[in-house]
Amino acid sequence: MPLSLYAFILCLMYLSSSKAETCQNEGEEFHRFFVVNGQPLHLPCPIYHGSMTENNFSVSWYKYGSKNPIGFDRMSRIHQHENYLKFIPAVLEDSEWYLCVLGNSTQCYQKGSKVEVFNYDEGVCYSKPTLYPAEGFTDQSISLQCPHMEAYFDDTSTKIEWFKDCIPLNLSSDQYYAIKNALTITKGTKENEGKYTCEAPYYFNGTRYKLSRTSDLVLRAPLKQSSPAIINPTNNIMHVDLGSFVSVTCTVLFKKESVAFDFIYWTLEDGDLIENYVGYNEWIIVGDLYTNSTNDNEHWLTVDLNFTAIREEDYNRTFFCSTTSGSRAFIMFKHPDPNFQGFLIVFFVSLVIVIVITLILFKIFKVDIVLFYRSNCVAKVILNDGKIYDAYVMYPKNTNRNSSYTMDIFALKVLPEVLERQCFYRLFIFGRDDIPGQATVDVIDNAISQSRRLVIILGNTSSEYRLENDFEQQIAMYDALIRNKTKVILLELERIADYSNMPESIKYIKQKQGVVRWKGEFTEANLSTSSKFWKNLRYRLPPEQPQSVEDSNYITTDDL
Structure with a gap:
């Protein structure tokens, strides 16, 4: 054999073995192929169809566990012929799974078939596992086919012998007649039940073999016709x-x-x-x-x-x-109905997340949101609540009459500069806006009742300054908490660590709504309405009114 031809054959064998390992697995054939020991068996490829020859599909057979394909040598007892794996004859040792591999240059498939070989049962000419079930009805003609013989011989020229319970049938009688590979029982009776065996010769390579199939016929009484x-x-x-x-x-x-x-x-x-x-x-x-x-x-x-x-x-x-x-x-x-479950889950989860994030952002930026809303989304109108002032400002008076007293500077200059001049709020500050000679109690009572908010400025209590006018505080607290329920804004000009010496009303208000705390010096940056302190204070005050305030004394940073 030329070396090149030998190499080509080795290459084909390698490709075939590789294909068996990489092909798409189609599982295993449901039907088992039963054969009697010593008889031929033609095992068809379970995934082969005649049309596949047009697509250049090739067929290869393997024994399970082997990487070597079964050859085409007709002298071998087991060999491949076209899409069949032939056992001539089959022996007990052939009971095994066999793999058919079908493929071309682009596709490859494989599927397994099981072969089971049996000996004849003792004393009879058949094996029970290889029996074919057959049914018929008494008083009717019955046709028995010699099963699965088409691939072995031409039924027009091959003579088939029939046996009942292993005894030859008399086909010349009126009870039986045979045409091709079919046996007809002219009129079935219970005596006709039994094992019917058909036998035919099979020749291969000059050797004669016997093919047999046995059907187990059971007869029943005919049933009356009715719709199933x-x-x-x-x-x-x-x-x-x-x-x-x-x-x-x-x-x-x-x-x-x-x-x-x-x-x-x-x-x-x-x-x-x-x-x-x-x-x-x-x-x-x-x-x-x-x-x-x-x-x-x-x-x-x-x-x-x-x-x-x-x-x-x-x-x-x-x-x-x-x-x-x-x-x-x-x-x-x-087509299946649209499934909105996944969409709804995602939608509602997203909605919950958006709501939670919105609530968190609103809590963080609540002051900015409210101020923005007041400035851009609500038309500025004059409040018709009958009140004149936006806030009544109460603070501890300087007992030493020191003009540089920080509390006075903040209450009389800084607060009006920002709230009245820049934000157009109208404030009442006792000592600035009252008319001399008026009764103090009446002035305070009237001013507080005409104010929408009560702003109380707090500082560290010392001998240098205090809430001097106790009656002013008492009237303000009474009016704010009991009579008119005016909202109170506590403003810490200095950080107060201990409120134990404060009046109970102050401590109560701080516990309920907290305080607005000033930080830093009176610089130009701190006088901007966009600073955190003024935003918090404006948030607690009523919405800004669209009018300016006249006859007020304002300051600039040069005056501080």
């Missing part, structure tokens, strides 16, 4: 996803009075068999017919319709489960 009941499907619609695997079972119940023997099958809406559907053997497969007798009064027939992957052309088509007696029921596939 289709249990499933129920003329229903299934909502299935595109590309999903779907299996629908046609289930029919036959009563005792049903026809002697009935078949069920799947058809299209026009009555054509499902085998004529464009997708048959590609993604649609009809399963085997199964029968099950629950008791003497009824039996069931079932056959599956399997869609390996639902395609668009399968939607809105009706597939009928039909019986030979004319009964039928359909199943139709529809």
